[in-house]
Amino acid sequence: MVAVTRKTEGWTYSKAGVNIDDKSSAIDSLVGELRYRRKGRGTMVPSKGLFASLIDFGDVYLTLATDGVGTKLLVAEELGIWDTVGIDCIAMNVNDTICVGAEPMSFVDYVAIGKPAGEITKAIGVGLEKGAEMSNMEIVGGEIAVLPEMVNGVDISGTCLGFVEKDRVVTGKECAEGDLIVALEATGIHSNGLTLARKVFEDAGYSMKDGCRGLKKTVGMELLTPTAIYVKEVLGILAEHEVHGLVNITGGGLRNFLRLNPAHRYTISEPVKPNPVFGVIAELGNVSVKEMYQTFNMGMGFAIVAPEDSAEEIGKMPGAKVVGRVERGKGSYFEPEKLLYENY
Secondary structure, eight states: OOOOOOOSSOOOHHHHTOOHHHHHHHHHHHHTTOOOOOOSSSOBOOOSSOSSEEEEETTEEEEEEEEEOTTHHHHHHHHTOOSSHHHHHHHHHHHHHGGGTOEEEEEEEEEEESSOOHHHHHHHHHHHHHHHHHHTOEEEEEEEEEOTTTOSSEEEEEEEEEEEEGGGOOOSTTOOTTOEEEEEEOSSSTTSSHHHHHHHHHHTTOOTTSOOTTOSSOHHHHHTSOOOOOHHHHHHHHHHSOOOEEEEOOTTGGGGGGGSOTTEEEEESSOOOOOHHHHHHHHHTTOOHHHHHTTSOTTEEEEEEEOHHHHHHHTTSTTEEEEEEEEESSEEEEOGGGOOOOOO
16 A cells, blocks of 8 residues: 655646756757858758758758657666657657658667666667657667766667658648647657656655556556657648648647747637546646646647638547637637546
8 A cells, every 4th residue: 555645835847857947048048059051952941939940952841850758768767668668759759740741751769878788778679660660760770879977777869850842841830810729639648747747656655666546557657658659640631631730749738839820829728638647646746737737748749720621620530629729819828627637
């Protein structure tokens, strides 16, 4: 029997050790130093807020996106289960790639490890292969770096190369007042906010191997559920429907909508039902609704902004739901009284 304690003072992502505003400031300071521009073919297309970079390459844009798995790897390490985190690595990159309408094409992975362990890297490869197959994408290379003085465990990241016809690129600039927002369901916590989630469970007295009221799996197995890959669904939607904006709901939660056309407000009035894990985290950690929705995906792993007629058709697809609309104003907005957690 686990002795459960509940934090009287609510947990936040910042208290857990991750300050999103500080991260944004760090990004700005780095990007501010990147001033050189290539001369000749393959120049970068100036843009702001896109989830993947655009590179001018004749009749098409090439795209690049890079990301890692984060502290979800600490869950994998505690459980000794490594064959799913490769899926997360692929998902975090391809889901950004499709946000500009691009099709993922090639991938390279990077594994940093303190000491070579063939059984671990083999299991990581199993997940990478599965994620690549789900994305119709080849893994064309990679690197395993052995860094005993720098790494006390395993870190995984990767980079995705994609392509999109120039007249098919989606930047979010076309988002307009009256457009609807369609959510695609998440499989769970995905690969963001794990630092806060782990702290909440640990502070409440749970290990990753414990069961928890409200969860059908152990804590660790729930947190280890692979990130959904939306490549086939989104590329299919783009082939059939007019779409104005695409959003990967990762770190920052609903803040990700601010990367679209900033001249409008993105209102979530009928959200999807959050996965049960989010209700458990909110209760155990006394985490506010606002903090939950600006940290986690809360059941909406991906979002599509489209004209009303298109959005209503997209919303009829399995796992999809119209959740809001684009309105006059600025920012992202949600109605707290309608954000209900799953009963448990």
